[in-house]
Amino acid sequence: MKVMAQMAMVMNLDKCIGCHTCSVTCKQAWTNRTGTEYVWFNNVETRPGLGYPRTYEDQEKWKGGWELNGRGRLMLKAGGRFRKLLTIFSNPKLPSIGEYYEPWTYDYATLTDAPAQEHTPVARPKSLISGKDMKIEWSANWDDDLGGSTANAHRDPMLKNIADKVKFEFEQTFMFYLPRICEHCLNPSCAASCPSGAIYKREEDGIVLVDQDRCRGWRMCVSGCPYKKVYFNHKTGKAEKCTFCFPRIEVGLPTVCAETCVGRLRYIGLVLYDADKVLEAASTTDEHGLYEAQREVFLDPNDPEVVRAAEQAGIPRDWVDAAQRSPIHALINTFKVALPLHPEYRTMPMVWYIPPLSPVVDVVRDTGEDAEDTGNLFAAIDALRIPVEYLAELFTAGDVAPVDAVLKKLAAMRCYMRDINMGREPDASIPAAVGMTEEEMYDMYRLLAIAKYDERY
Amino acid sequence: MTKTPNDSSQIGMDGSLADALVRSRRFFTKGTVSADLRTLTKVGGRQADDFYRDRWSHDKVVRSTHGVNCTGSCSWKVYVKDGIITWETQQTDYPSVGPDSPEYEPRGCPRGAAFSWYTYSPTRVRYPYVRGVLLQMFREARAQHGGDPVKAWEHIVENPLRAKAYKSARGKGGLVRATWEEASEIVAAAHVHTIKKYGPDRVAGFSPIPAMSMVSHASGARFLNLIGGSMLSFYDWYADLPVASPQVFGDQTDVPESGDWWNAGYLIMWGSNVPVTRTPDAHWMTEARYRGQKVIAVAPDYADNVKFADEWLPAKPGTDAALAMAMGHVVLKEFFVDRETPYFTGYVKTYTDxxxxxxxxxxxxxxxxxxxxxxxxxxxxxxxxxxxxxxxxxxxxxxxxxxxxxxxxxxxxxxxxxxxxxxxxxxxxxxxxxxxxxxxxxxxxxxxxxxxxxxxxxxxxxxxxxxxxxxxxxxxxxxxxxxxxxxxxxxxxxxxxxxxxxxxxxxxxxxxDAASPYTPAWQEAITGVPAAAAARVGREFAQNAEESKGRSMILMGAGTNHWFHSDTIYRAFLTLTNLTGCQGVNGGGWAHYVGQEKVRPITGYTQIANALDWNRPPRNMIQTAFWYLHTDQFRYDQFGADTLSATTGQGQLAGRTTADVIAQSARMGWMPSYPTFDRNPLDLSDDAAAAGKPVGEYVVEQLKSGALDFAGEDPDAPGNHPRILSIWRANLLGSSGKGNEYFLKHLLGTDSSLRATETPEGRRPVDVRWRDEAPEGKLDLLMTIDFRQTSTTVFSDVVLPAATWYEKHDLNTTDMHPFVHSFNPAIAPPWQTRTDWDAWQTIAEKFSELAATHLGVRKDVVAVALTHDTPDAMANPHGVVRDWKKGECEPVPGVTMPRLVEVERDYGAVAEKMNALGPLVDTLGATTKGVTFELGAQVEHLRRKNGAVRGGVADGRPSLKRDVHVCEAILAMSGTTNGHLATQGFRTLEKRTGVRLADLAEEHEGKRITFADTQGPPVPVITSPEWSGSETGGRRYSPFTINVERKKPWHTLTGRMHFYLDHDWMTELGEGLPVYRPPLNMAALFAEPDLGNVSDGSPGQGVEGLTVRYLTPHNKWSIHSEYQDNLFMLSLSRGGQNIWMSDVDARKVGIEDNDWIEAVNRNGVVVARAIVSHRMPEGTVYMYHAQDRLIDVPLAETSGKRGGIHNSLTRLLVKPSHLIGGYAQLAFAFNYLGPTGNQRDEVTVIRKRSQEVRYQ
Incomplete structure (x- = not known):
């Protein structure tokens, strides 16, 4: 057992209001400068949608992350490291600026400076790449709220396997938001892709960083990251990425994106894991097993054995303490409501998500039945607007069972708490139906709903 | 699926050659390559990442907030490094709600997070600007008139050619830098000349929503109220005022704070897109679901909030009342008729009519x-x-x-x-x-x-x-x-x-029974919502209320409140909450969230802003009627006021136009009208004196003889319209100005794309004079104070540079949380910018200097509408209309016509008065909602706290010289921020009511919130008779809890909440009771094409394109027009004006996503790019409102001019019942009752245009 500590995040998508405050505060703090105009360490995507950069999840195209080779050994999807070195000067799997978006500004000064003229002055868009006039064709968040869905949404890579489950028609509309930062993976393919060894994981907290001195601008990390969360700074010629706000984390402050999240949906905490088990877990043959495999890499911070090993590994007492009261540990391992984003990339991502509930579809509503009624509770889960299959494509490599289980827990929690809210006798059979005790369900409710500052971080 | 273990013998990296290569890295780096060769970890030696540590470092963090009309009132940390504002993040130190509820933190939104961009952006107004052609003329005229700026101004504006020269140049560039000295001299001279020649009520000011920055709002308001100018309303003008609130509750608007959503057991979000428009509060809704709250969303599109709802009822736009009526039908049938529900019965007997x-x-x-x-x-x-x-x-x-x-x-x-x-x-x-x-x-x-x-x-x-x-x-x-x-x-x-x-x-x-109103089946045909769903949601709402004793809530928003007939929509909603005992209960009742910002320290603010400490009463004008007349939109109305009458009416509106009805309301004293008379009110006072008669007597006599008329009965006469408009903290022409092109043409006299035709003879007003030639360029001076360029600044004659929200002191509150907190400067105002308080002081000083000689001391006749919360509400027994002009009664000031009050104005002393708290508060106190507070001790406190003024008319009075002084004065003179006053007010009210009240504030009797307190974490306010709810004991604010728990009456006729309104005009409109009225039919009223019509543009077919319902909801990427020009918001959206439409509609006219399109109706032309999405319903387009015409707007093919803004396609339509006054709760108070500037009933034609766009 090699105990290591990892700073991790869980985002409760069921609470995400899609406001993008996280994106703006992050951008203002970190990438509001020349060379990173198009860079959003934190972005929020409307799903279904293409994401940023467009179709980044299509690994058949971009070859990010890992795969198992014919011998069951883990290799970078873009090819063995050796081949990578050989193709270092021509990287074919790099998104163009157009796949992100061509950043622009406006000639705002003309509003003040315009001489007397025939028409009202207007600020026209100017490319921040070329400086020239442009027609805006794409932005950092072009398909927000299903904008352009008819033209674009069917190209969402998640639909490849489940196209028959999703219809782009008014009556069937669904959407939800997916905020994304760097996953600070346990098995980062960006780091493995770097020919210069410039990307490293911090020993104490697992934050993945680019060494700005060592980076030679090969951009293999950009290709290697299946989440496309490493960016190329056009001015410095170096790679840059989300730093998990380490200058804040080091002084006990949550990341900017988390602290400014007005949906109060982000949790930050420490998890302990066994570094010796990562490779084995990442090499799990069946993609559907990857979620469970990753959970098993995590160590129980309350296990005296683990505490002892952590001490031996030089992990300070207060860090172990933090791991014990970590909301991340609770959400991933105790309540089991958080799921990893694209476990099939085999990077062992460390930003996890609670999948969203959604309104029931019209077919249930029109019957006049109350879909929220305890009796109908679980039937209604099958009639939710967001197809479970779609969520499974994101979080469990297509396996609907774990997603279904989470949604049922959330629904059961609401049902159970309603009795308490209305002053009725609570019904123990409701938590039991999803394998929880009443106390567990109540604790989960407090963590998800009341979510005080010091319980979130 | 369970984990499938890999055969452990195979686990490893890709191949031996690569392994060797990677393993070698171990010897070249200071880090550690993992044993399995996957990755590299590192301790120490990380100087390479110092860049990020440096980037994060800062010198100080200053607390401030955003003075934007969003009701957010969020507290922010503003970071400063090397004297430069770098960015902002939210404060998280709000007072706790308690252990069993989510907290307020971290209130904020992406727009607020992007604010600091403005500080140094190229759209920042850094210096004073004047349009070159005007500045040149002014300099010449000034020299010509011996350096007298007043004569210089007269020289320009009274000469038609010269006036036209600068007015027709408005909005066409050519602004040049001026000094504060020169720019303020022009502004002051214009005021002096206008007051002298036309009267002080020809000077208008517009600055909305004081709650968002009270001192900044009060700055210009105080100046204008000292000179006798007309301050324009905003709540009704924005169509945010729910007229149903005064009708039903006798209250302007009082709503639960967002924290109270948590207490609801059943929540319907009805036309309110909470994540977008109440971003900092939305979490209460998402979290309350986990407590088992059931959530329903009623929205025509799949809006951002729908994803949180258990059910989505996509009612067709504007049909919400039909759905609510059907729910009411179910509630009445099942909970009142089929069986009695004791909780409901007991409640409605006590608290309703x-x-x-x-x-x-x-x-x-x-x-x-x-x-x-x-x-x-x-x-x-x-x-x-x-x-x-x-x-x-x-x-x-x-x-x-x-x-x-x-x-x-x-x-x-x-x-x-x-x-x-x-x-x-x-x-x-x-x-x-x-x-x-x-x-x-x-x-x-x-x-x-x-x-x-x-x-x-x-x-x-x-x-x-x-x-x-x-x-x-x-x-x-x-x-x-x-x-x-x-x-x-x-x-x-x-x-x-x-x-x-x-x-x-x-x-x-x-x-x-689909044929019988108002059954569930009946509504299905209208709204599209299945009958079973409507019935069930109505039933569940009531069931939840019965079980929880009133914890069912309707969160209602602009989607339902911006319609012409929104008052009927709201009354259908309120029937649901009031029948089921939900009002005055935590977690229940109406939650109206549209522009309902709440000045919690209302009493102190009102004294300062209205200058009530020096002179009373103020001139407060209903802005909708103001612009309906003065932008000449009344000349384009094609239908009579009686078009809206019921078959059961008595024909009271027959044969009259809306303009006639406005004139009638004004002369009967129901609603204010400024400018009031067709004579300078200063001259009117002189004339009365010359005639040796009291003003009241003289004016009545003159009116009866016909020698004097109301200005509103001839609004196009040169002497009868406003001459000066000052705008600060607002963007009238880019945001709220319904009928934008009418503004440009008639008010400003510049180019417009107005396409409407004037009302033909036979349908024109009868009591209001029709002049053959409609004036163009009514306004002599448009002055704006702002920190960024807007659609208003570019059309202004004078633009003054304002300090931003991170550069001044001020106070901020909202109804969404029960705190008061402050603005504070992170940096001093840069370049030549000044705070609003400073800017208006500058103008006041220059004005006083010029006025001392040109105006001196004059007497002014102020006409005051019959006022709510005073005995005026008993002027018209039974709400019977009595029009003296028709001989139905005698004109009696204060009874059948406006009260007439003479006010002395010492024009040379305006600046001195502005800077000191005047003596009337000592003698008259301050009255809010009928409760008078005695302020002697507070004045003495302020004299010591702020220091006394020495010399001049204000000798010895408490200073208001600095913005901080004003903050202290507002806090000291309000019950919510001064426990002494709260208890004093309650004791006063106890005498009248005979019920116990003072204990509500006694826990804080000794608490006094000072400005310094507000500079720390947000401070909870004190329960006070200024509002209807209670925070006593730390509970969440919910309106009317004092009424319900203490049996204090509502301010209505019966003292209860009203289902029935018996005023003559309510009867005339058939709106005595809640009723469904569909959206206005623009095809019938204005000959627009029918909805769904597709025209190829051939002759006789009208404009080419598809006719759709045109809605302008609140924007995700801006707060009104603020932030829509912000580069971050533009980068996160589509970078310019957009119109959202359904894929089905787009296909009909060949429009694809991001195509350039034009939207055309009789009111104007818009050029935008299309966003095509299946989340939009067929037949309706959204142009999210207030995207300024300044960002990426090309020339329109239709007009050859710059494309318009969202309001280029709208216009004002005034509902006669909103003009009722002088009767019980239907009596005027500022921003409390008045016609709404609604805009939702409009239609437009949409077509694809050439994709080659030109900008010049």
Missing amino acids: LPHLVRLDEVSAGSTTEGSTNEGTPTYTAGKFLTAADLAEHAGEENAAFKTVLIDARTGEAVVPNGSLGHRYGEAGVGRWNLELGDVDPLLSLLDTATESVVVRMPRFDTADGAAADLPRGVPARRVGGHLVTTVFDLLLAQYGVGRPGLPGEWASGYD
Whole structure:
């Protein structure tokens, strides 16, 4: 057992209001400068949608992350490291600026400076790449709220396997938001892709960083990251990425994106894991097993054995303490409501998500039945607007069972708490139906709903 | 699926060669390569990442907030490094809500997070600017007139050619830098000249929403109120005022804080897109679901909030009242008629007008009810409330006509209960203005004791074109004091079509009776919402309320409140909350969230802003009527006011236009009208003096003789329109100005894309004079103070540079959380920017200097509308219209016409007065909602705290020189921020009501919130009679809890919440009771194409394209026009003006996503790019509002001019019932009652245009 500590995040998508405050505060703090105009360490995507950069999840195209080779050994999807070195000067799997978006500004000064003229002055868009006039064709968040869905949404890579489950028609509309930062993976393919060894994981907290001195601008990390969360700074010629706000984390402050999240949906905490088990877990043959495999890499911070090993590994007492009261540990391992984003990339991502509930579809509503009624509770889960299959494509490599289980827990929690809210006798059979005790369900409710500052971080 | 373990013998990296290569890295780096060679970890030696550590470092963090009209009122940390503002993040130190609830932190939104971009952006206004052509003329004229700037201004504006030269250049570039000295001199000179020649009421000011920065708002307001200018309203103008609130509650608007959503068991979000428009508060809704709250979303599109709802009811735009009426039908049937629900019955008997008696008027012979099954028998209409004046034994009592009557179920006798308006004033009412019923058990229905059943004609408007009709429905009735009466409850059942055995009339056969209003099946055809769903949601709402004792809530927003008939929509909602005992209950009731910002320290703010410490009353004008007349939109109305009348009406609006009705309302003293008379009010005072008569007498005499007229009866006369408009903290032409192109043409006199034709002869106003030539360029001066370039600044003659929200001191509150907190400067105002307080002081000083000689001391005649929360509310018994001009009564100031007050204005002393707290607060105190606070001790406190002024007219008075002084004054003079005043006010109110109240504030009697307190974490306010809810003991704020828990009456006729309104004009419009009225039919009213029409543009077919409903909801990427030009917001959206449309509609006219399109109707032209999405319903487009025309707007093909803004396609339409005044709760107060600037009923044609766009 090699105990290591990892700073991790869980985002409760069921609470995400899609406001993008996280994106703006992050951008203002970190990438509001020349060379990173198009860079959003934190972005929020409307799903279904293409994401940023467009179709980044299509690994058949971009070859990010890992795969198992014919011998069951883990290799970078873009090819063995050796081949990578050989193709270092021509990287074919790099998104163009157009796949992100061509950043622009406006000639705002003309509003003040315009001489007397025939028409009202207007600020026209100017490319921040070329400086020239442009027609805006794409932005950092072009398909927000299903904008352009008819033209674009069917190209969402998640639909490849489940196209028959999703219809782009008014009556069937669904959407939800997916905020994304760097996953600070346990098995980062960006780091493995770097020919210069410039990307490293911090020993104490697992934050993945680019060494700005060592980076030679090969951009293999950009290709290697299946989440496309490493960016190329056009001015410095170096790679840059989300730093998990380490200058804040080091002084006990949550990341900017988390602290400014007005949906109060982000949790930050420490998890302990066994570094010796990562490779084995990442090499799990069946993609559907990857979620469970990753959970098993995590160590129980309350296990005296683990505490002892952590001490031996030089992990300070207060860090172990933090791991014990970590909301991340609770959400991933105790309540089991958080799921990893694209476990099939085999990077062992460390930003996890609670999948969203959604309104029931019209077919249930029109019957006049109350879909929220305890009796109908679980039937209604099958009639939710967001197809479970779609969520499974994101979080469990297509396996609907774990997603279904989470949604049922959330629904059961609401049902159970309603009795308490209305002053009725609570019904123990409701938590039991999803394998929880009443106390567990109540604790989960407090963590998800009341979510005080010091319980979130 | 379970994990499938890999065969461990195979685990490893890709191959041995690569392994060797990677392993070698171990020897070249300081880090550690993992044993399995996957990755590299590193301790120490990380200087390479210092860049990020440096980037994060900063010198200081300053607390401030955003003075933007969003109701957020979020506290922010502003980071400063090397004297430069770098970015902002949210504060998280709000006072706790308690251990069992989510907290307020971290309130904020992406727009606020992007604010600091403005500080150094190229759109920042850094210096004063004047349009070059005007500045040049002014300099020349000034030299020509011996350096007298007033004469110079006159020289320019009184010469038509010169005036046209600069007015027609408005909005076309050519702004040049000026100094503060010169720019403020121009502004001051214009004011002096205008006051002298035309009168102070020809000077108007517009700055909205004081709550978002009270001192900044008060700056110009105080100046204008000192000179006698007209301050324009905003809440009604924005169409955010829910007129139903004064109608039903007798209150402007009072709503639960967002933290109270948490307490609701059932929540309907109705036309309110919470994540977008209440971003900092949305979490309460998402979190309350986890407590088992059921959430319903009613929205025409799949809006951002729909994803949180358990159910989505996609009602068609504008049909919400139909859905609500059907829910009300279900509630009445199942919870009142089929069985009695004790909680509901007890509640409505005590707190609503349902048991109160209404007289039934027999329909005069000859008229028949269409479709009546009772031909031959008399039919009735609902008449006036029965009052004590109608009962012989009570008729002699004080204020008898304002005391309503009910029947005591125990005795069967009529009783006059406490609490009605008649008890609010006069000696007899002392201690009796309360809702205590004693032994009386109000009888809800006369069904069991009726002596007869009669057919009442109930108005309906549910035909396809909205034409009026009526229905015969029976009510039980009996005679009281010789009058045939029934109860409001019986009328309500008749209106909702809920039948009871034995009553005559036409009734629904069941919920599935689609032909009978207002059944669930009936609404399905109108709204598209399945009948079963409508019935079930209505039932669940009531069930939840019954079980939880009122914790069902409707969160209602602009999607339902911006319609022409929104008051009827809201009354249908309020029927649901009020029948089910949800008002005045934490977690229940209405939650209106549209522009409802709340100045918590209202009393102190009002004194400062209205300059009530120096002169009373202020001139506060209803802005919708103001612009309806002064942008000449009245000249383009094609239909009469009686188009809206019910078949049951008396023809009171027949033959008259909306402009006529506005004029009538003004002359009867119902609504204010500024400019008031067709004479300078300073001259009017002189004339009265010359005639040796008191002003009141003289004006009446002049009006009767016809020598004097109201200015609103000839708004196009050169002397009768506003001459100066000052705008600060606002963007009238880019945001709220409905009928933008009318503004450009008539008000400003510059190019416009107006396409409408004027009203033909025969349909023109009769009481309002029609001038053949409509004026263009009415305004002599448009002055704006702003920190960024907007659609308003680029059209302004003078633009002054303002400090931003991170560069000044101010106060901020909202109704969404119960705190007061502050703005603080992170940096000093950069370049030549100044705070609003400073800027207006500069103008005031220059003005006083010029005015001392040009104006001196004058007397001003101020006409004041009959005012709410005063005895004026008893001016019109029974809400009967009495028009002196038609000889129906005598003109009596303060009764049948406006009150006339003479005010002395020392024009040379305006600046001195502005900078000191005047003496009237010592002697007259301060009155809020009828409660007068005695302020002597507070004035003394302020004299010590702020220091006293020395010398001049304000010698010895407390200083208001600095913005911080003003903050202290506002806090010291308000009950919410000064516990002494809160308890004092409650004690005053205890005398009148006879109920215990002062204990609500006693826990904080010694608490005084100072400005320094607000600079720390946000400070909770104190429960005060200024508001209707209680925070006592740390509970969440919910309105009307004081009314319900302490039996303090509402400020209405009955003292209860009203279902029924008996004013003549309400009856005329058929809106005595809640009713469904469909959106206005623009095809019928303005000859626009029918909805869904597709034209190829061939001759006679109209404009090419598809006709759709045109809605302008609040924008995700801006707060009104603020932030829509912000580069971050533009990068996260689509970078310019957009119109959202359905893929189905787009296909009809060949539009694809991101195509350039044009939207055209009679009001103007818009060029935008299309966003095509299947989340939009067919037949409706959204142009998210207030995207300034300054960002990426090309020239329009249709007009050849710059494309317009969202309001280029809208115009003002005034609803006559909003002009009612002088009667109980239907009496004027500023921003409390007035016509709304609604804009939702509009349609437009959409077409694809050439994709080659030109900008010049």
